[in-house]
Amino acid sequence: MENNRIDLLIHNIGTLITMQGTQEPRRGDEMSEVAAVRRGSVAITDGIIIAVGTEEEVLAQIAELPVTHKHDAEGKLVTPGLIDPHTHLVHGGSRENELALKLKGASYLEILAQGGGILSTVRSTRQASEEELYVKAKKSLDTMLSYGVTTAEAKSGYGLTLEDELKQLRVTRKLDQEHPVDLVSTFMGAHMVPEEYKGRSQEFVQLLIEEMLPEVKRQGLAEFCDVFCEHGVFSVEESEQILLAAKAMGFGLKIHADEIEPIGGAQLAGKMGCISAEHLIAASDEGLEAMQRAGVIAVCLPATSFNLRLKHHARARKMIEIGLPVALSTDYNPGSSPTESIQLVMTLGCLNLGLTPEEVLTAVTINAAHAIGKADTIGSLEAGKQADLVIFNAENLAYLPYHFGINHVHSVFKQGKMVVSDGNLIH
Ligand SMILES: N=CN[C@@H](CCC(=O)O)C(=O)O
Numbered sequence: 001m002e003n004n005r006i007d008l009l010i011h012n013i014g015t016l017i018t019m020q021g022t023q024e025p026r027r028g029d030e031m032s033e034v035a036a037v038r039r040g041s042v043a044i045t046d047g048i049i050i051a052v053g054t055e056e057e058v059l060a061q062i063a064e065l066p067v068t069h070k071h072d073a074e075g076k077l078v079t080p081g082l083i084d085p086h087t088h089l090v091h092g093g094s095r096e097n098e099l100a101l102k103l104k105g106a107s108y109l110e111i112l113a114q115g116g117g118i119l120s121t122v123r124s125t126r127q128a129s130e131e132e133l134y135v136k137a138k139k140s141l142d143t144m145l146s147y148g149v150t151t152a153e154a155k156s157g158y159g160l161t162l163e164d165e166l167k168q169l170r171v172t173r174k175l176d177q178e179h180p181v182d183l184v185s186t187f188m189g190a191h192m193v194p195e196e197y198k199g200r201s202q203e204f205v206q207l208l209i210e211e212m213l214p215e216v217k218r219q220g221l222a223e224f225c226d227v228f229c230e231h232g233v234f235s236v237e238e239s240e241q242i243l244l245a246a247k248a249m250g251f252g253l254k255i256h257a258d259e260i261e262p263i264g265g266a267q268l269a270g271k272m273g274c275i276s277a278e279h280l281i282a283a284s285d286e287g288l289e290a291m292q293r294a295g296v297i298a299v300c301l302p303a304t305s306f307n308l309r310l311k312h313h314a315r316a317r318k319m320i321e322i323g324l325p326v327a328l329s330t331d332y333n334p335g336s337s338p339t340e341s342i343q344l345v346m347t348l349g350c351l352n353l354g355l356t357p358e359e360v361l362t363a364v365t366i367n368a369a370h371a372i373g374k375a376d377t378i379g380s381l382e383a384g385k386q387a388d389l390v391i392f393n394a395e396n397l398a399y400l401p402y403h404f405g406i407n408h409v410h411s412v413f414k415q416g417k418m419v420v421s422d423g424n425l426i427h
């Protein structure tokens with residue numbers, strides 16, 4: 001060992017879930033292997049894990065090295081920092097007015113077709129200043145952190161003009177720089193055809209390809225490009241055009257696929273080699289198999305199907321059965337999923353998708369890390385990875401999804417620094 005000191009030794013961990021094992025996205029039975037140890041410990045220097053395992057193993061590994069700080073985990077549960085791989089974090093306004101419409105039976109696509117839904121958030125986002133967007137998104141990011149999220153993905157897609165998209169993306173960049181939660185940025189100018197392009201979607205697709213994508217790339221404001229492939233939004237052909245152009249410019253690819261209707265988004269994810277396909281509530285067997293063959297990660301969003309009052313949910317058990325790696329996410333946005341709570345998503349992952357607590361934790365740690373291309377540094381507690389971890393007020397993993405609707409976080413460490421203490425943000 002080259003280190004001459006240990007900055008922080010977290011000890012007296014009742015149950016330590018490391019998620020150690022394969023560095024590939026986990027499929028099938030691997031999704032149940034969470035590598036839990038009793039009476040564990042983690043040694044950290046410069047924000048990086050030096051040793052992790054049982055207390056005896058860690059003490060043997062760090063030998064005589066001086067320890068600067070010790071933190072007593074008081075016998076609680078420790079997991080890797082949670083990862084939320086699909087959010088629409090930066091936006092203006094809110095849409096509680098849609099609740100009454102929904103209760104009267106209006107569907108998501110009906111509200112959208114009437115100029116509400118995403119289009120109403122586009123109006124609010126265009127009106128908002130960069131500072132207003134920052135303040136609102138920071139509050140949500142604080143909430144995510146308080147619920148145990150240490151890395152999240154954030155999409156643009158409520159500006160739909162070059163300037164308004166760049167405005168959203170700059171807010172994401174600033175938050176990534178200033179907030180303890182790391183953000184992975186996705187350009188989603190193809191979230192909706194804006195009102196001024198109504199009936200001229202092909203012209204908007206050209207604008208995306210010829211002006212927006214190159215400028216976002218030039219300014220280095222996003223790693224991924226995402227498209228909402230859905231009936232009444234972008235067709236499979238239009239989505240393919242946009243994704244092909246994005247791929248040629250070096251973006252990683254994501255797709256909102258078969259959320260409401262099975263129009264072939266999952267098949268396109270496979271054909272294009274997307275890193276992940278999201279929603280998949282209506283995806284067909286052929287679509288899921290195309291994803292499996294191409295190694296696409298399925299990001300399921302159970303808070304969305306819950307909030308849209310759908311009678312069915314993404315077929316996560318089928319996905320696991322055919323060997324698709326599954327990740328879970330909040331889909332935090334002001335319409336289909338107005339919640340920052342990854343812990344609620346974990347409960348819904350069990351109760352509505354039929355996943356076990358172990359599969360759920362895999363889906364919000366190592367598989368979520370893979371879905372945003374960050375599994376080399378986060379997603380599990382292993383020597384050499386970032387020391388992002390959560391201490392929960394719980395004795396075992398099953399307690400988290402079982403006792404639902406409350407926040408179980410006791411403390412959060414981001415790169416070895418305590419940022420939540422006894423439930424309070426201290427960053
Ligand atoms: N489905 C498309 N986009 C978001 C919802 C956006 C909105 O309703 O504002 C989603 O992932 O659910």
Ligand SMILES: [Zn+2]
Pocket residue numbers: 086087088256278331333
């Ligand atoms: Zn989304």
